[in-house]
Amino acid sequence: LLPVEFAEALNRALRMLSSYFVPYVVFEIPEFEGTSINELYKNVQLHLTARDLCRSARKTVLCRVKNSNNTTSTLAGGEGVMETFEGAKIWWTHTVHGVKGSDGSNQDQRSYSMKVHRHDRDKIIPAYLDVIRENAYNFQHKNREMLLYSNNRSTFSMGRHLWQAVHFKHPATFDTLAMEPSQLQSIKADLDAFVAGKDYFQRVGRPWKRGYLLYGPAGSGKSSMIAAIANYLKWDVYDLELTQVRSNSELKQLLIQTTNKSVIVIEDIDCSVCLSHPRSRRSASTYTDPASSESPEQGRIEGDGGRITLSGLLNFTDGLWSCCGNERILIFTTNHIEKLDDALLRPGRMDLHIHMSYCTYAAFKTLVLNYLMLESHYLFPKVEKLLRSGVKVTPAQVSEVLIQSRDSSSEAMEKVVAFLEHRLFSSGKIHPETHA
Numbered sequence: 001l002l003p004v005e006f007a008e009a010l011n012r013a014l015r016m017l018s019s020y021f022v023p024y025v026v027f028e029i030p031e032f033e034g035t036s037i038n039e040l041y042k043n044v045q046l047h048l049t050a051r052d053l054c055r056s057a058r059k060t061v062l063c064r065v066k067n068s069n070n071t072t073s074t075l076a077g078g079e080g081v082m083e084t085f086e087g088a089k090i091w092w093t094h095t096v097h098g099v100k101g102s103d104g105s106n107q108d109q110r111s112y113s114m115k116v117h118r119h120d121r122d123k124i125i126p127a128y129l130d131v132i133r134e135n136a137y138n139f140q141h142k143n144r145e146m147l148l149y150s151n152n153r154s155t156f157s158m159g160r161h162l163w164q165a166v167h168f169k170h171p172a173t174f175d176t177l178a179m180e181p182s183q184l185q186s187i188k189a190d191l192d193a194f195v196a197g198k199d200y201f202q203r204v205g206r207p208w209k210r211g212y213l214l215y216g217p218a219g220s221g222k223s224s225m226i227a228a229i230a231n232y233l234k235w236d237v238y239d240l241e242l243t244q245v246r247s248n249s250e251l252k253q254l255l256i257q258t259t260n261k262s263v264i265v266i267e268d269i270d271c272s273v274c275l276s277h278p279r280s281r282r283s284a285s286t287y288t289d290p291a292s293s294e295s296p297e298q299g300r301i302e303g304d305g306g307r308i309t310l311s312g313l314l315n316f317t318d319g320l321w322s323c324c325g326n327e328r329i330l331i332f333t334t335n336h337i338e339k340l341d342d343a344l345l346r347p348g349r350m351d352l353h354i355h356m357s358y359c360t361y362a363a364f365k366t367l368v369l370n371y372l373m374l375e376s377h378y379l380f381p382k383v384e385k386l387l388r389s390g391v392k393v394t395p396a397q398v399s400e401v402l403i404q405s406r407d408s409s410s411e412a413m414e415k416v417v418a419f420l421e422h423r424l425f426s427s428g429k430i431h432p433e434t435h436a
Ligand SMILES: Nc1ncnc2c1ncn2[C@@H]1O[C@H](COP(=O)(O)OP(=O)(O)OP(=O)(O)O)[C@@H](O)[C@H]1O
Pocket: 176, 177, 178, 179, 216, 217, 218, 219, 220, 221, 222, 223, 224, 225, 335, 356, 363, 394, 395, 396, 397, 399
């Protein structure tokens, strides 16, 4: 009923009056900003843990990621603690509200509120926030345990955390990988150059990310290579299960929730989704630009819900959204490179194609050294001859033979020779008598 000018003046006066009686300002730090995780919320959580401030709270929540040795404590909902920064008092409160999600499920909405005296405001922001970030970073790196994240349907229906984490403890390293030393060296060099290449990527205008395609027969060490890369960089791994993703927008949301310095893996890309070969996929009735090597509109991937398209996957690898973080390595693996769409293989998409081959003599020597601690043996030349004659065995098959006789290296070597001979003869390449 009041004239607008009068109502505004009254409002201003009331605010001034209330600030006189309530001399505090409150900053709300929600866990999510839309669907993205609010980094500041995570930083506050780590900062409070690092400073051991939760100790003074009456109620704390203790968490431990599966397989991990570390326990983190956070404030329970409604709990508060106080700390001092350069003479200014800061009151922290953690709030947890139960809300109904769009699908009717119950979800928790969490936020921290930071209350400070009005006259300390400029002292606190941004200096105190910078300290929080630094403490969080240091704490995370001091207590660094690598995590393996996975996605499934339930993570989509349960709330806004789309990835579930377990502690990642895979023993594979570049030293245990059996492959040509020169190939291994060039992969390590590529990783080193990538990690040190922040300024270079910036200068040439490329997002700071790298794509690897690992291809080769089953048992050639593709998964072991991924673990070795993650262990080498000490980065978390996101194991993306494409069959659990129903649409391009879900794929985008998953990407947004991955963190920097991480390895994102799509294993068996040719099996987890039905990617038909481009030539058979192109329909006669659909016009395609002959100059274009790809046809994303046709690249429909028949996942669980059949709604991810090839263009969605390509956007995931190098579209605008793929640049929403830094220092990411995207790894695709396949046993059948010939089944992959040309669009996925073209240069620039997967920067490095790594061929994980059948067992070579150099790879065999690494396996024998690792499994039997054997550097030489009179049967080595025989094994070399057999492997060079084209017998196709995977490192997984050889390691299986070695592990069975790990207590006796002579027996293990004899079994390897027998196994290779059997494979050679059964492949029909050489007759037993000719070989003898
Ligand atoms: N190149 C290798 N170096 C050392 N060990 C290997 C190698 N390849 C295979 N192995 C051994 O064989 C096991 C299976 O290998 P891995 O799962 O890495 O192969 P893969 O190529 O990923 O197979 P798949 O295509 O079936 O997933 C590993 O646990 C490891 O012990």
